[in-house]
Amino acid sequence: MVAEAGFEEAVHLAAENPTLGVGLHVTLLMGRSVLPPAKIPALVDSNGRFSDDPVWTGMRFFFNRRLRDQLRAEIHAQFEKFRRTGLRLDHVNGHLHLHLHPVIFEILMEDAKELGIRHFRFTRDCLRRSRKMARGRWIYRFSHAAIYDWLSRRAREPLRRRGIRHAEISFGLLQDARVDEQYVLKLLRDLPEGDSELYSHPSLNNFRHEFEALISPRVRELVETLGIQRIRYQDL
Secondary structure (H helix, E strand, O other): OOOOOOHHHHHHHHHHOOOOOOOEEEOOOOOEOOOOOOOOOOOEOOOOEEOOOHHHHHHHHHHOHHHHHHHHHHHHHHHHHHHOOOOOOOOEEEHHHHHHOHHHHHHHHHOHHHHOOOEEOOOOOOHHHHHHHOOOOHHHHHHHHHHHHHHHHHHHHHHHHOOOEOOOEEEOHHHOOOOOHHHHHHHHOOOOOOOEEEOOOOOOOOOHHHHHHHHOHHHHHHHHHHOOOOOOHHHO
């Protein structure tokens, strides 16, 4: 998220760990803009903040065609700020998966060559496997599975035509910040063949359990036992 307070520190850490795959998390919701408010007045408030309402924002982007020039300008500004870091662009995704919103996705595909998009998050989880590995929150899980299955289906062909690579599935989306050690251990034993992404929010505060899951010795041991290869998007 190139306009957020931790950006400079993140770039420094990435430079110190050159084997990491660092992607651009396009932010058009619940965050700050790169461009000043005067350049994109229909997208941000006077402090340069986007709306925090995902449903209203998604509807505005879809129905108000006059927003598209400002959306394109801000998206390009975020890519340019990432480019100036000197880091290799490993992949592109979006805050709250807004990169698959029909309008945002269209802009990204139209400008993919100019923006240097070669790898892209294919936000789609497997409800069948999710039901085997976790219980509860059925309305959330069924609704999100349906929404992102539709969005990913409509994205597949445009990505293929442009030669943009992606993992076939992103596990963890339907967990809603509940990717703990038990979930990961169950998932690893039931992974399909091919390339998969583990989607999570590891942190040292609100989502400490997701951080602990990723560094778990039990998880590491099972990865090695099963011969699972850990890769970056750029390795696809």
